Amino acid sequence: MQERPYENEDLLQTLVERHPELLAGDQMNPASPRRWLLISREMAVPDETDGSARWSIDHLFVDQDAIPTLVEVKRSSDTRIRREVVGQMLDYAANGVVYWPAKMMRSQFDGVCRSRNEEPGEVLSHFLGQDGNGDQDAFWEAVDSNLRSGRIRLVFLADQIPTELQRVVEFLNEHMSRVDVIAVELKQFVGQGIQTLVPRLIGQTAAAKQKQEQAIRRKQILDKDTFLATLADGVDKETTDTARRVVDWMQQNTDALTFGTSSAIGSVKLNGKNVNPFLLYSNGMVEVSFGNIRGNSSFRDQGKRTELLEKLNLIMGIKIQQDRIEFFPKFPLSALQNEQALHQFFDVYRWTVDEIKKG
Template identity: 55%
Template sequence: MNSDGMFHIDESGHLLAMRPAPYEAEEVLQELLATHPDLLAGGQMTPDAPRRWLLIRREAGVPDRDGGGGRWSLDHLFVDQDGIPTVVEVKRASDSRIRREVVGQMLDYAANGVLYWPVPGLQALFEQTQREYGRDPQEMIAQLCEDDAVTVETFFAKVGDNLRAGKIRMVFVADAVPDHLRRIVEFLNEQMNPAEVLAVEIKQYVAESHGWRTLAPTVYGRTAATSAKSAVARPSLSELRANADEDVRTLWTLLERWADEEGRLLSHTAAGVIVSGRNDLRIAQLYPKNRALCINLDPFRGRGDTELAEACLATLRTMTGKTLTPAYPFFPAPDAVAKWDEVVKILDQLATA
């Protein structure tokens, strides 16, 4: 029997050859990943700090505009222990779409997801998924982070920061990764930063006479250049600011001035500036790449301050021609600069509520 180099030694010492076998259907491999994310081989991706994952959702929708519905549907959306979203597309080698179409699909998902995925929506999908599997979302987050102090809310705030910074992982999964896809993945992974592109080949071996099945994942895309990429310093805050357009830089200065006058401290992530109110509740974030000030209204609705949230939203909508979503409206930086006095009133209300 052709074993392709995979053997099993049973308790009596007999050597049993296992043969490679295709998956019965793409759905079979998709379900295996959903229930066993470790098949993504996180130890091969980052040996010094193996990746661990939780499933946010299968068939997660990807919008192509603020507040839009899911224009596309990806196979899996996972998140790792550092809050890095991991987008997974599954194709069998026999599927002709693995040649070119799947690469374009993946780039569409990533390019639009980092801009338009609503973080509260992702958190809600995660909680729904975990409950459908009979798990407590908070317990799963604590296990993933190995820290009982990490809450679902604080974890997904980090997920949002990673998204807006473009820190996302794209993973192609197949039973056999063709050479052309491997070359594309290696090229993209070397060129993209901080985004990461990888392929995982999950071969299936069977011994039909014994009813045994073995799965063997292999990660492709980590060349010498990409392995060193993690050691490259990410843009500093000064570089992020210097590379922003004039409206963003002006808004950044106005926020600092307001915080100084109000005796508040601004914090920062790789994605931008965080504005906090009482009890360190995030009230807004300035995202230079998005050229917008994101106003966090949904947390106030969640704690019963619906009237305040609706009043702020109504005021914001009178100050811009852009359509604003009700939960976390992205208010354009040029409008925020032009209507700064009105923006300050909203920030003051949220900061003291």
């Protein structure tokens, strides 16, 4: 196979849009490979509040930790890849963190999904579900928080990264504490009717890797013991005891008990997929994942989700509004401290599991 340049920049941009794994997320963080959710291609960047677009960034993604990731694509034949692209990217970043409200990013994401005939809630639920964290509202809040604090990632992608750009990337990556700056070289090899794309990460020095490892240590996947210990730090003993009983019930009555960075999930396996009806969070809240289970045939009908809502609302201390049956509402775990309430919840949970398996 022989290396071949890309015919044009639009082709390279389209490849990244359709196959974001080409951003080398596995090389950025081998312990926790980055996954990408496309917010928009040619994302408008204003330079004032409610202003029109002054620039546009080639791609805007967020990863599973809600970190906005700006991607600028250039071919090596474009002389701007050497210096000018750095100034462009810093303009985008400096203005994006100020003038991109999360609600606008959410609207852009919704538009991209609908242009592909996909349901935004289902796409995001699947994306978040891979880490066992299905709270969509909390995810967008985290996106907004990361933007406002300047916790972002800048990615320069080209078929060949020139030495001048590599040096700038390494310098920025070492000296910008909140911003990860990455270059990805994406070469194309063609031969005998086969196309192979080979991404290579450039610009991660030893100091930059140490910074990343420190961030990983701050956010570890929990297990049963560490989940309960984390929860116990923030709630009273009665709520901790209730949490232990709920987790034990999940372990005995669902197909799989898994943990995220802040949640316990009792999953129901159906046709090779996990359906997560309820999540228990380490802050002492219980999520009812209507937005997740509505993808199951049994709960696709609004009436069935309403039935679940009504069963839950019969439990004293739980009051979920009707308009939340498309989303991920929560109620306090402390509502289940009463023995009768806890057994009512287990009955509802068991009914939900049985209904999911019918689908």
